[in-house]
Amino acid sequence: MTISVNQLTDPAVRAFVAALNANDKEAFESALTPGATMSDDGSERNLDEWTEKEVFASRGHMEIESEKGDGRDLVARYRNDTWGEMRTRWRFTVEGGKVARFETGQA
Template sequence: MIPVNQLTDPAVRAFVTAVNAGDQQAFAAALTPGATMSDDGSDRDLQDWAEREVFSSGGHMDVESESDGGRALVASYRNDTWGEMRTAWRFTVSDGRVSRFETGQA
């Protein structure tokens, strides 16, 4: 596992830190206005997804590996709804914040 504070990309580090802390304000601050996302190849409403998959269900990421300068992760993701699964994450960063992320099973 890679400790969150050692993730290469600062924007991705802020995103993962916010997810793991369950910190909605920090999560919003890690994203650009109008940020978008997809889950398993389908675009989702980011706010609804984050509330359901992260904040109300105790979402947590344990990063196994990173590539693409820290903007692609493989992580063990767990929450109270789905349990634990191996997931892939790809981030697009603009102006130091995440403008899009794509996640799905790895």
């Protein structure tokens, strides 16, 4: 069972996931605060480089399995053309209605 993107609790997380799934780089960037940061499997990554490779160039897509922590902690099946599909965890820090940081990794 999956959770529809428009049913996600947190509006900032909802905007992030919707933009990612639409492969809409402009909407994705507008869902982030200036200077937003991220990590992947516990390692800090350059957000622009990582999202270009793991999301936009490889058509990343999230299917949300569960949410908790007021909608800022997701478990999703993430897939892209590079790695195929894997079960992942996403944890978001939201400031001023936008995503200031996200941490992702295998669930």
